[in-house]
Amino acid sequence: MNLTKKLLNAIVPHAAGLALILTLTARAEPTMPDTPADVAAPPADAAKTASGLASKVLKAGTGTAKPAAADTVTVHYSGWTTDGKLFDSSVKRGKPASFPLNGVIKGWTEGLQLMVVGEKRRFWIPGKLAYGDTAAGGRPSGTLVFDVELLGIKAAPKPPPVPADVAAAPADATTTASGLASKLLQKGSGTTHPLATDKVKVHYSGWTTDGKLFDSSVARGEPITFPLNGVIPGWTEGVQLMVEGEKRRFWIPGKLAYGDAPPPGAPAGLLVFDVELIQIVK
Numbered sequence: 398m399n400l401t402k403k404l405l406n407a408i409v410p411h412a413a414g415l416a417l418i419l420t421l422t423a424r425a426e427p428t429m430p431d432t433p434a435d436v437a438a439p440p441a442d443a444a445k446t447a448s449g450l451a452s453k454v455l456k457a458g459t460g461t462a463k464p465a466a467a468d469t470v471t472v473h474y475s476g477w478t479t480d481g482k483l484f485d486s487s488v489k490r491g492k493p494a495s496f497p498l499n500g501v502i503k504g505w506t507e508g509l510q511l512m513v514v515g516e517k518r519r520f521w522i523p524g525k526l527a528y529g530d531t532a533a534g535g536r537p538s539g540t541l542v543f544d545v546e547l548l549g550i551k552a553a554p555k556p557p558p559v560p561a562d563v564a565a566a567p568a569d570a571t572t573t574a575s576g577l578a579s580k581l582l583q584k585g586s587g588t589t590h591p592l593a594t595d596k597v598k599v600h601y602s603g604w605t606t607d608g609k610l611f612d613s614s615v616a617r618g619e620p621i622t623f624p625l626n627g628v629i630p631g632w633t634e635g636v637q638l639m640v641e642g643e644k645r646r647f648w649i650p651g652k653l654a655y656g657d658a659p660p661p662g663a664p665a666g667l668l669v670f671d672v673e674l675i676q677i678v679k
Contacts (some may be wrong), residue, residue, distance in 0.1 A: 413614040427613040430475040436542050437479050439521040455544065458516030466497055466506055466518045467553035467616070471495040473546045476537075484537045484557050497617075503532055509547060517546040534613050540642040554618045559608040563669050566648040577631050582671065585643030589677060591625055593633055596678040606671045611664045620675055629654050636674060644673040 439451035472494045475486035487494045498506055512518055524530040524539045530664050532538040562579030566578035591597050600620045602613035614621050625633055631649030639645055647670045655663040 406655065414425065416417060418629055419651060428488060430486055431545065432477060432483065433519060433520075433542060433544065436477050436481050443519075445520065446507065448503075448507060448526060449523045452508055452511065453519045454516065456515075456517035456546070457515035458489055458547065458599075460514030460516075460547075460550075462550060463510055463513055464512065464547075464550045466499040467497065469497050469553065470509055470553040471549040472509070473548060475544050478537050479540050482537075484541075494523065495549075495551075497553070501574065504541075504593045505543075505545075508543075509545065511531060512545070512547045514547050514550060516574055518546065519544050529549055547601055553618055556610055556616045557602045557613060557671065559604060559610070560646060560647075560669060560671065563604050563608050566608050567669075569647075570648065571599045575630075575634060576650045577653055579635055579638065580646045581643070582646055583642075583644035583673070584675065585640035587641030587643070587677075589675070590637055590640060591677045593626045593637060594624070596622055596624050596655055597674060598676040598678055599636070600673045602671050603664070605664050605670065606667050622678060631668075632670070632672075635670075636672060639672070639674040641674055641676060646671050653665065658663075 405560055428570045436486050439445070440453065443451045443453045451524075466486050473491050475483060475488050477483050482487045483489070498509055502522070504520060504526035507526070508518070508520045508522070520543045522541045523544065524532075525542075527541045528536040528538065530539050566572065567580065570578040570580045572578045580625070599622075600614050602610060604610050604617050610616070625636055631647060631653035634653070635645070635647045635649070649670065651657040651666045653669075654668045655665065659665050
């Protein structure tokens with residue numbers, strides 16, 4: 398507290414004021430988690446899954462639902478290496494963490510799906526389910542031990558259904574000179590088309606022609622904003638055909654997407670996108 402002595406004396410006697418400062422400071426300090434006594438290895442009563450993940454319930458939960466891999470969870474946690482070194486802790490920071498469960502290490506993705514809200518569990522996560530046995534970039538290596546308390550679950554939006562015409566553009570689709578095909582799904586309320594130099598805010602879902610969903614802002618529950626000239630050519634061309642409020646399906650050939658032999662992680666060949674133009678951001 399940034400109280401001067403003069404101001405403090407005006408409020409309470411000096412001794413009482415000092416006690417007040419110490420009390421408030423103590424309350425503001427997050428609790429330092431204790432190193433588990435069994436940090437070196439899982440005890441005999443720990444449960445173990447086929448993957449090698451070991452865990453033990455420290456406190457029973459009050460909920461009944463368990464999170465799915467696509468859900469967002471809110472947790473308090475602390476993590477140690479097996480020699481007892483604390484390397485990360487939301488408890489120490491005094492602020493819980495929220496994240497999509499499928500966006501963290503494999504041991505967390507698997508382990509938290511065993512839990513219900515209010516439960517606290519200790520995990521012994523082998524290196525292959527964490528950062529590896531020879532992790533780089535300052536990350537801890539080998540088996541890691543986490544105490545995790547599940548505070549809340551936010552269910553992920555349901556993924557959009559696979560279009561019936563995902564394999565190829567139907568006869569009533571419009572095709573441009575570049576080979577981009579599209580079909581209007583929902584009329585817009587706007588009248589202005591975006592320029593390639595504009596930013597746009599959209600909701601979208603993308604599939605390969607065998608019906609595999611590879612990306613979706615709808616499934617994440619959050620639209621995306623980007624410069625229209627900073628994405629694949631099929632998007633740059635196609636979204637310029639739209640007005641605000643419009644929803645359109647695009648069949649984008651590989652040459653206007655990531656190519657037929659794309660870099661690792663990018664989908665190849667013809668891609669199908671449903672795009673809703675929410676806003677043109679000048």
